Amino acid sequence: MSDKDPSLRRNAPKLALHVPEPPFRPGDAPDFSSLKIPAAGSAPRPDIAAPAAETHPLTTQLVRVLGDDSKAVGAWDPKLDPETLRKMLRDMITVRIFDDRMYRAQRQGKTSFYMKCTGEEAIAIAAQTALDREDMHFPTYRQQGLLVARGYPLTEMMNQIYSNRGDKLRGRQLPIMYSDKKFGFFSISGNLGTQFPQAVGWAMGAAIKGDSRIAMGWIGDGATAEGDFHSALTFAAVYNVPVVLAVVNNQWAISSFSGIAGAERATFAQRAVGYGIAGLRVDGNDALAVYAATKWASERARSNQGPTLIEFFTYRAEGHSTSDDPSGYRPTNEAKSWPLGDPIERLKAHLIAIGEWDDERHAAANAEADATVRAAQKESEKLGILPEQGKNGVETMFDDVYAEVPWHIAEQREQALSEGRD
Amino acid sequence: MNMIQALNDAHKVVMRADEDVVVFGEDAGYFGGVFRVTEGLQKEFGKQRAFDAPISEGGIVATAVGMAAYGIKPLIEIQFADYIYPGYDQIVSEVAKMRYRTAGEWAMPMVIRTPYGGGIFGGQTHSQSPESLFTHIAGLKVVVPSTPYDAKGLLIAAVEDPDPVIFFEPKRIYNGPFDGHHDRPVKPWSKHPASEVPEGYYTVPLGKASIVREGDAVTVLAYGTMVHVALAAVEEQGLDAEVIDLRTLVPLDIKTIEKSVEKTGRCLIAQEAPRTSGFAAELSALVQERCFYHLEAPVERVTGWDTPYPHAYEWAYFPGPKRLKRALEKVMAD
Numbered sequence: 079m080s081d082k083d084p085s086l087r088r089n090a091p092k093l094a095l096h097v098p099e100p101p102f103r104p105g106d107a108p109d110f111s112s113l114k115i116p117a118a119g120s121a122p123r124p125d126i127a128a129p130a131a132e133t134h135p136l137t138t139q140l141v142r143v144l145g146d147d148s149k150a151v152g153a154w155d156p157k158l159d160p161e162t163l164r165k166m167l168r169d170m171i172t173v174r175i176f177d178d179r180m181y182r183a184q185r186q187g188k189t190s191f192y193m194k195c196t197g198e199e200a201i202a203i204a205a206q207t208a209l210d211r212e213d214m215h216f217p218t219y220r221q222q223g224l225l226v227a228r229g230y231p232l233t234e235m236m237n238q239i240y241s242n243r244g245d246k247l248r249g250r251q252l253p254i255m256y257s258d259k260k261f262g263f264f265s266i267s268g269n270l271g272t273q274f275p276q277a278v279g280w281a282m283g284a285a286i287k288g289d290s291r292i293a294m295g296w297i298g299d300g301a302t303a304e305g306d307f308h309s310a311l312t313f314a315a316v317y318n319v320p321v322v323l324a325v326v327n328n329q330w331a332i333s334s335f336s337g338i339a340g341a342e343r344a345t346f347a348q349r350a351v352g353y354g355i356a357g358l359r360v361d362g363n364d365a366l367a368v369y370a371a372t373k374w375a376s377e378r379a380r381s382n383q384g385p386t387l388i389e390f391f392t393y394r395a396e397g398h399s400t401s402d403d404p405s406g407y408r409p410t411n412e413a414k415s416w417p418l419g420d421p422i423e424r425l426k427a428h429l430i431a432i433g434e435w436d437d438e439r440h441a442a443a444n445a446e447a448d449a450t451v452r453a454a455q456k457e458s459e460k461l462g463i464l465p466e467q468g469k470n471g472v473e474t475m476f477d478d479v480y481a482e483v484p485w486h487i488a489e490q491r492e493q494a495l496s497e498g499r500d
Numbered sequence: 501m502n503m504i505q506a507l508n509d510a511h512k513v514v515m516r517a518d519e520d521v522v523v524f525g526e527d528a529g530y531f532g533g534v535f536r537v538t539e540g541l542q543k544e545f546g547k548q549r550a551f552d553a554p555i556s557e558g559g560i561v562a563t564a565v566g567m568a569a570y571g572i573k574p575l576i577e578i579q580f581a582d583y584i585y586p587g588y589d590q591i592v593s594e595v596a597k598m599r600y601r602t603a604g605e606w607a608m609p610m611v612i613r614t615p616y617g618g619g620i621f622g623g624q625t626h627s628q629s630p631e632s633l634f635t636h637i638a639g640l641k642v643v644v645p646s647t648p649y650d651a652k653g654l655l656i657a658a659v660e661d662p663d664p665v666i667f668f669e670p671k672r673i674y675n676g677p678f679d680g681h682h683d684r685p686v687k688p689w690s691k692h693p694a695s696e697v698p699e700g701y702y703t704v705p706l707g708k709a710s711i712v713r714e715g716d717a718v719t720v721l722a723y724g725t726m727v728h729v730a731l732a733a734v735e736e737q738g739l740d741a742e743v744i745d746l747r748t749l750v751p752l753d754i755k756t757i758e759k760s761v762e763k764t765g766r767c768l769i770a771q772e773a774p775r776t777s778g779f780a781a782e783l784s785a786l787v788q789e790r791c792f793y794h795l796e797a798p799v800e801r802v803t804g805w806d807t808p809y810p811h812a813y814e815w816a817y818f819p820g821p822k823r824l825k826r827a828l829e830k831v832m833a834d
Contacts, residue, residue, distance in 0.1 A: 265598060
């Protein structure tokens with residue numbers, strides 16, 4: 079088996095492979111007390127024109143705004159007006175209710191697949207709130223909040239989930255892989271990480287054309303191991319690209335914890351250091367911190383100061399998807415132990431703390447969002463659910479491969495249609 | 501004009517006509533590429549439109565995807581076709597499928613140029629012919645020119661095309677037509693009629709093959725460098741062969757192929773790439789399916805061997821006129 083000569087390496091220690099293990103497995107009592115959580119307001123806020131290196135100490139800390147008393151504190155406090163805060167909260171509530179309804183729809187057999195973003199609602203909602211409407215997102219499958227924050231019709235999202243007659247993607251994509259050019263939401267890929275350098279390319283285009291719009295790329299902690307992540311950072315650094323690059327570190331890539339992507343050795347934000355770009359590590363369950371960091375990075379990009387890599391530190395409270403059972407690899411109550419709390423509860427508590435919200439209004443907001451989601455679902459289901467699809471309009475399956483249908487695909491279309499006639 | 505100059509000229513034509521065309525690739529900016537196809541572009545069009553890229557084929561293709569989504573038309577260079585594999589996921593999963601998965605909302609009009617093929621003592625990683633890896637992927641168009649005239653006209657057509665095009669450049673014949681014999685120097689293009697490359701704009705349409713030699717005895721299907729090997733072989737054999745330069749593999753000009761095979765009743769297919777699952781296999785199946793009752797002999801394939809490209813033995817690897825001769829004898833014997 080081995081070609082080593084034992085007489086030559088007699089006294090050398092045996093080598094061993096280190097395979098990282100998460101701190102807790104099923105049956106363990108999760109205890110995050112060893113996790114260092116800096117106090118809200120403790121992180122300094124550099125000028126947007128600061129050299130990238132000045133941000134590098136921030137790649138190991140955690141930008142936090144909401145304190146234990148639910149008040150906003152420190153240099154990163156974005157000082158948002160109550161109406162903006164309330165809109166963010168309502169959008170986050172809508173996303174959670176939407177997720178629950180669509181999860182249930184999948185369980186009812188109305189569609190094939192669904193992915194929730196429970197526990198991560200603040201990230202997409204607050205990040206989009208900090209960006210301009212015309213900026214471009216290259217998202218993953220867990221940024222449905224970007225669409226909600228931009229006022230995208232929920233019925234349209236559901237049409238794409240059900241692949242029904244109203245599905246603008248004509249039944250060609252997995253349910254959560256939305257796409258909409260007008261809403262600045264790039265088509266989602268199932269091959270992870272591909273969108274990250276694409277975001278850089280879009281922003282390079284904006285820079286080449288002297289535009290004022292910027293791009294925001296999104297990736298999960300697990301996919302940072304893909305080559306695309308590293309080419310994105312290289313290109314972003316080399317050409318000083320006006321792009322905001324977000325790593326959503328939700329601790330879990332299906333059943334693999336973030337250590338399998340390298341989190342034991344360095345934070346994901348620290349990846350910025352080696353590329354010489356600005357980096358921030360942010361409490362992803364703190365909507366104000368997410369807003370403030372994204373705003374900072376977007377202003378930096380928009381003023382030609384270059385790219386920023388932001389790690390949003392959060393926790394995936396539910397399974398990876400409807401096909402996943404997280405009780406097989408982590409304690410069932412782990413999400414409840416997550417020390418950064420629930421993003422909706424934290425923003426709610428903040429609004430109450432500043433006298434701009436109360437339990438009654440919160441209940442009303444929940445009821446309103448629930449009614450809106452139900453109405454959208456009813457509307458969408460009029461256009462069909464997945465099991466009813468794929469029978470009519472088979473000929474459309476052959477469209478859009480090329481701008482025009484070439485002879486060989488036309489022949490196959492004819493064959494498919496004749497099979498249907500048999 | 502040789503093929504390099506013709507391709508360079510094509511770049512200038514499209515970049516002058518459309519300010520959204522942007523060229524980048526490894527060494528493609530200041531230096532003009534290792535084969536000088538992009539020479540002078542940075543000087544004329546500036547660094548915003550012609551620039552060097554990091555050694556990251558995945559990054560080059562991916563950023564081109566982003567630029568195409570923005571509305572820019574990327575015309576990118578992958579330095580050798582052998583280097584295209586790190587960009588393969590982006591090409592196959594993103595570039596090829598974007599129009600389809602977005603129902604036409606996001607098309608990916610771009611051209612990915614790359615020199616391919618052997619015969620230059622390039623070893624395993626500077627000699628491959630990976631075209632069949634791309635012809636197999638729905639959504640891509642695949643072009644392989646064989647002359648300076650076609651190279652310029654096809655490249656301009658490729659840039660204008662609404663779909664993504666993988667443009668394979670036969671580097672063995674960049675400087676002159678190849679007669680297939682390794683002991684003879686490549687002749688310059690200057691005496692070849694296809695080196696008459698008009699100034700300015702013209703196109704050679706995608707999806708249209710060229711009958712480069714008319715004949716009645718046998719149809720020889722070839723593309724890229726093999727067009728010249730095939731011509732040499734049939735000339736040396738004194739055969740009344742019809743040689744068809746496919747020019748575009750996808751979409752394929754099936755009508756020209758069918759018409760010719762129906763006339764000659766015999767078919768030989770020549771490709772540089774390895775045999776198994778190569779594009780010649782697809783051509784062979786198409787000819788068999790569509791022209792079976794006209795065939796007087798089994799379809800023959802001449803290809804590279806199913807080994808990695810060997811440096812020192814490349815002339816034993818490369819399908820030259822001798823190998824074609826034997827195959828022609830076989831296809832004519834029945």
